Amino acid sequence: MGTQQVSAPSRASSRVPGRVTAFGVIHVNAVHTSRFTIVGNHLAQHRELSLTAIGLAVHIQSLPDGAKVGIKVLADRFPESEARIAAALRELEEHSYLERTLVRLPGGKLVTRTISYNQPGGSQAPTAAPRPPAEPTRTASVPATPPAPAAELETAELPAPEAAPPAATVAEPAPAPAPVPPPPALPPPPLPEPQSPDLERHRVATDLLAGLRRDHPRLLLGERDVRRLAPAVVAWLEREATPDAVRHALTTGLPHPLKQPAALLAHRLASLLPPPLPDLPVPDVIHPIQDCTGTCKRVFRAPEPGLCRDCRREARARDDTEAPPAADAQAQAA
Structure with missing residues (x-):
């Protein structure tokens, strides 16, 4: 007969002592004392x-x-x-x-x-953590001395009692700081107003707002909101913004979920209002081509036919040389 192997275990040991299961997950839980989060x-x-x-x-x-x-x-x-x-x-x-x-x-x-929110629908503000109970005050105990014999009590003076040490105090934790309230929301900017009434632009603005739901079902506006927002769209059209440009500015990058479509459109119409277009520069006047009526027959640009610049200069010089002196002119007049 073979020798029995006494060192081999009789069965395979479980990695988790005391917990044996045929299938499924086995939890090995350790107690966290720091850096942990509670999740429901x-x-x-x-x-x-x-x-x-x-x-x-x-x-x-x-x-x-x-x-x-x-x-x-x-x-x-x-x-x-x-x-x-x-x-x-x-x-x-x-x-x-x-x-x-x-x-x-x-x-x-x-x-x-x-x-x-760690709990859906929770809206409670964080409260201060409960204060741990204070530990009882601990005082130092003075060991009792055995009583002296009666003969010694008559002649020996009693020792002065030792002062008890001060009681040990336990520092209380500082109260948790109060939650800081969020900053108050600023009032929405006013809606832009058109400079002058224009029935055609008002009709285009009303059709644009009412038709937004065709491409974006979430932008379903009531009739009252359409009448309230139409003048702001007219102000955009007055500044030469096309209806397609207005529609693109109002519908690009919609948030999800969209709870108040009228408030979102009012905010965009007020905050994204484009500035007026600058005036176009006045083009330079280009005069027609004229033929010089002098001897040079040069071509130049002028509003009317006549002499060119050089011929006018020569004519002025010729007139100056041919004119009589002032003294001669006075003598001839006398």
Whole structure:
């Protein structure tokens, strides 16, 4: 009989002791004490979000306040293209995990403010963290001395009691700073007004606004909004902007989702109003070609036929030489 191999294990050991399963994932969880983010299963196991959108939402939730989360910044950080990142951001907006709004700064610059929600529909402002309970005050204990014999108590003086050390105090954590409210939104700029009434331009402006929904169904305007925005379009037409140019300025780069189409068109009509075209320079007058009536028969340009410049100079010199002196002229007159 062969010798029994006592060093070989009787069965294969499990990599996870105490947890054996036939199939599926096995979790090995470690307790995080720093640098971690809490993510709800409603996001991690979302049925309608793509895997790119879920990963992007987790990354945004892990960033500190004030971090940049623009499309170009995220495209430089991850291997996905700008188109995939933009589509993922739109998914998160549709499912209320993100909110992106345009905010006008005091200097007039427009910036995008992004708000990330770890719970869809959440709008609560962050509250201060609860203050941990203060530890009890600890004092130093003085060990008791054994009582002296009665004979010694009569003659020996009692020692002065030692001063108790000061109680150890526990520093309380500073309260969390209050959340800074966002800057107040500036009032929208006024709509431009036409310089003079023009029924034909007003008709073109009304047809342009009412017909935007043919190419962009999201730009469906009510009749009241069309009447309110038509004078602003007339102001563009007065400045020699063609209807196609106005339509291109109003429909290019529409945000998604578009919640208030009339407010967006009013903002673009007021902020993108083109300046008036400068006056065209007056062209130089070109005179017709004339033949000199003098002896040179030179060709020159002049409004009427006559002498050329050289012949006029010779005629003036000839008149000066043939004229009598002033004294002779006075004598002849006398």
